[in-house]
Amino acid sequence: MALPTYACSSLLNAVFLAGGSPVVLDVRADDFCLDADAAADSGAKIAVAVHSFGCLSDIAAMKAAGLTVIEDCCHVLGGVAGGEGSAAIFSFYATKIITCGHGGLVWDHTGRVGTWVADYIRSDGRETYKPRFNFQLSDFQGAMLRRQFGRxxxxxxxxxxxxxxxxxxxxxxxxxxxxxxxxxxxxxxxxxxxxxxxxxxxxxxxxxxxxxxxxxxxxxxxxxxxxxxxxxxxxxxxxxxxxxxxxxxxxxxxxxxxxxxxxxxxxxxxxx
Ligand SMILES: Cc1ncc(COP(=O)(O)O)c(C=O)c1O
The missing domain is CATH 3.90.1150.10 (Aspartate Aminotransferase, domain 1)
Structure with a gap:
């Protein structure tokens, strides 16, 4: 998985948790985003493209180069990004555009990634076992977030x-x-x-x-x-x-x- 070096260390964690191998790449000097050609040439199959500090990463070019793209939209919520890639991730950590303290959102066109994530974060009442983590938002956080989306x-x-x-x-x-x-x-x-x-x-x-x-x-x-x-x-x-x-x-x-x-x-x- 190709990811920009000028990014949050959580991305490295996520790659390792997903069982991927990180291919860390330099960023462009002017917009601080991953370079699509460098990502394509890196040998990675998946690019984690960060819309760095709200500037748009070139998702179309990465897709044209045959990469599966996960858009990191943590900085761009409210802009027009988040839709071109195969999946998009958002954070509601305290310093983000809107917040409920901690937590995030995963989005994809098909709903398949969302279904997988929902399965991954809830372990009670399952007929089969696989490692899962309790990453659920509380109701209080959900209520706070709904108000924030309105703003x-x-x-x-x-x-x-x-x-x-x-x-x-x-x-x-x-x-x-x-x-x-x-x-x-x-x-x-x-x-x-x-x-x-x-x-x-x-x-x-x-x-x-x-x-x-x-x-x-x-x-x-x-x-x-x-x-x-x-x-x-x-x-x-x-x-x-x-x-x-x-x-x-x-x-x-x-x-x-x-x-x-x-x-x-x-x-x-x-x-x-
Ligand atoms: C660009 C980017 N991606 C991912 C994350 C991780 O988000 P979280 O803290 O919700 O895990 C952050 C948080 O700082 C971030 O800035």
Whole structure:
């Protein structure tokens, strides 16, 4: 199974749990997604394509190359992804677009994957035995999630408006993840790429001084090829992203005043 190195470590767990062999690949430097040609050339039969931070992975190209595609839609709920692949997965963890604390959703065209998953997460009252896990959502979580789904259009609109506002304030030399402000995406993170690590750290310090907390979205040590101790030289784009990216606050509860303050700080910043 081919998967991007610039991704959540849960994906590695999932591949191992499914009895697959991970083929960890570098990502594209501009949109942080799996490269369809690299996935096709990797010898893998299945690609786990992450719509990274809300930008759309090229599912059609992967399918055209003969791969079965599992779409990781954890960052793109509310965008237009989730339907082209053979199956799609969503997370409702606390930091996600909508949440019920923990848990997720699996979707597929045929319903076969859903039926298999439903069987896998409930072990009581079975006529036959196979290893199963109790990954069920509680009723309380389900109730919370139903309410949150009702709010999804508002959440999406607010996230898009904040991202558009920041995007209009980018200083020269600072790049935004490619595709993030397109209408089909769901801005989950607003991730900037700086020319080098020193410039990234300098921007982070400047924003911290202005009272604005930022994060490095994926650190070097979190890259999946590092967990598997693969040669770092084979993953130049992800290594560079870990050193040069910075993510600004982006969530619906930000007030207009806070968004203005962050936008102004960004607009007034100059690279050295
Ligand atoms: C892109 C991506 N895929 C998968 C996951 C795993 O989701 P969960 O924490 O619900 O297992 C996450 C969570 O952080 C994620 O960001």
């Amino acid at each position: 999804l259009p508002t959440v999406v609109a607010r996230r898009r408006a904040i991202a558009a506002r920041y995007a209009a304030c980018l200083p020269d030399g600072v790049r935004l993840q490619r595709g993030l402000t397109e209408p089909s995406t769901m801005p989950y993170r607003f991730t900037l790429t700086l020319p080098d690590a020193g410039q990234r750290d300098r921007l982070q310090r400047a924003l911290a001084t202005a009272g604005i907390a930022t994060i490095v979205p994926i650190e070097r040590f979190e890259l999946l090829h590092r967990y598997l101790q693969l040669p770092v030289g084979a993953f130049p784009n992800a290594e560079r992203l870990a050193d040069t990216t910075l993510s600004l606050p982006l969530y619906p509860a930000l007030t207009d005043q806070e968004v203005d303050r962050i936008s102004d700080a960004l607009a007034g910043y100059s690279l050295e």
